[in-house]
Amino acid sequence: MTHAQSLSAYTTLRLGGPARAVVECADTLSLVETVTRLDHAGEPVLLIGGGSNLVIGDDGFGGTAVIVRSTGIEFGSDDDGPFVTAAAGTDWDELVAATVDAGFGGLECLSGIPGAAGTTPVQNVGAYGVEVGDLLRGVELLDRTTGGREWVAPSDLGLGYRTSKLKGADTHVVLTVSFRLNADAVSEPIAYRELAQRLGVDEGATASARLVREVVLGLRVGKGMVLDAEDHDTWSAGSFFTNPVIGDDRIDRVIAAITDRVGDDVRIPRFPADGGTKLSAGWLIERAGFTRGYPDEQAPARLSTKHTLALTNRGDATTDDLVTLAADVRDGVRDAFGVELHPEPVFVSCSLPR
Ligand SMILES: Cc1cc2nc3c(=O)[nH]c(=O)nc-3n(C[C@H](O)[C@H](O)[C@H](O)COP(=O)(O)OP(=O)(O)OC[C@H]3O[C@@H](n4cnc5c(N)ncnc54)[C@H](O)[C@@H]3O)c2cc1C
CATH class of the missing domain: 3.90.78.10 (UDP-N-acetylenolpyruvoylglucosamine reductase, C-terminal domain)
Known part of the structure; x- marks a missing residue:
């Protein structure tokens, strides 16, 4: 634990004053234990993944910032097909890249979005015609009011356009996320005109997930929407x-x-x-x-x-x-x-x- 550390180091805006304390949690168990302990002590908690959707005031946060750094990616399959499961602190774009490298499609339109995998359901992250809610299989939550852990279906998360029940609510911690994937490296149907044009396909058609990822990353770089410390x-x-x-x-x-x-x-x-x-x-x-x-x-x-x-x-x-x-x-x-x-x-x- 470190004390009175500026939170600007933890946000992509590089803004935000100090927190009373900062704790980095490297695995799910320490995340659960840390948040539970702080909640019992009545200490305000600010969860931070990649800090890419946070505007923190210059006076900082009067409590403890808990940095979610739990990582791990696992592939599986069930009757509905392949899926991937990741610990909340896994870098989102590393997860997308891992699914494409493993020969799966589904997440490619969401390439290049900064932040942690576990935060993506919080505002139902979306880009280029796809939202995480389209692929989400389930979310493991820590319920901070009961201390219980449970898997929750996407339909219970109130997912909407850049929102969910989790956004701005200090009631739950996302511990693990799981996404359905397409076999055979096939992308989701391309629903975004600019992307379809770049790919040379009709809107509604599919393409190679790897190609879609490359084109999306190119489009995003052109708009300053991929993190680059020099830019x-x-x-x-x-x-x-x-x-x-x-x-x-x-x-x-x-x-x-x-x-x-x-x-x-x-x-x-x-x-x-x-x-x-x-x-x-x-x-x-x-x-x-x-x-x-x-x-x-x-x-x-x-x-x-x-x-x-x-x-x-x-x-x-x-x-x-x-x-x-x-x-x-x-x-x-x-x-x-x-x-x-x-x-x-x-x-x-x-x-x-x-
Ligand atoms: C250059 C750039 C491009 C972006 N492009 C897109 C885009 O195309 N589409 C899009 O939708 N968004 C985009 N975003 C916004 C942002 O990347 C996403 O919202 C991302 O999911 C935020 O993840 P994070 O881990 O950085 O969240 P943070 O900023 O760390 O946290 C966001 C909120 O979630 C809470 N939180 C963090 N971790 C947890 C947890 N484990 N459980 C519960 N709550 C938690 C935090 O307390 C905070 O309230 C972009 C941001 C940047 C900087």
Whole structure:
């Protein structure tokens, strides 16, 4: 255990003040024992996997940060076909790579996403038309209210668009995750137009999982969405805002406001979604006038120069700088189009200024 250590070392934004203590758990048993002991002692606990979806305040966390480092990957099969099971702290992309190397498909569209495997159900991680919930077989949880361990079916996790019952709730620890796989190295059906075009296949067709992984990684690197310590565009929490879903009662008004601003000859990206129509947060941010690299080259926190949806630390930013920028972007989109953007990462000891 170390004391009063800055949490910036544990987040991909490289932001966050000190925790009272930091404990790294190298296996599942120590994770269970540590969290149980801290809970009994009434000590606040902050679980951290890869720290890639966390915005931690400059004053830090008044409790113990538990770093999930349990690793291990096992392949198996049952009547429904092959699957892979991993300890929560296993690096997600190493898990995806291991499945592709072992000749299985399924997870390839989720290549290059930072963080730990066990955290992926927390916000139902998704990219390029696939969400982990599509492949999830089960999750082993520690119930912090009872101290019990149990395997839970995906249908009990409340998985939705970048959310689940686990997100922002301090009730459970993911210990182990298990994913169904496709045999014969076949990818999931390609549901994302840009990816299908790059692969030269029709939407809905499958391809070689290895090829899909390579193409996805290439697309992600181009957008600054694969971690690279040398590239400040990747000192981020990925997409900072979720794509807003506009209810049927408001969508005509919102489209009219967008058309007013951008003209009616511009195609507005819009997709049917649960509860209405999903718009693209990145597109709205750009059309509201926020350019890549906004506000300027001197600002310590800026929009990525590759993708307007990523808010980045250029090296000496504070969390205060970051949330001020986020509020600026949120307000600009609201003023332009009447659309409220909501942050995707989990905020700890900080919030967006109103
Ligand atoms: C460059 C970049 C690109 C990204 N691209 C994508 C993308 O394409 N799609 C996408 O969906 N996300 C993306 N993200 C966001 C992020 O990578 C994912 O949400 C990832 O699953 C977070 O994992 P983590 O281990 O880093 O979580 P952390 O940031 O460590 O934690 C996130 C939350 O989960 C909690 N938590 C951590 N471990 C556990 C556990 N074992 N049990 C219960 N709760 C836990 C934490 O307390 C916190 O509330 C991206 C982020 C970055 C920086």
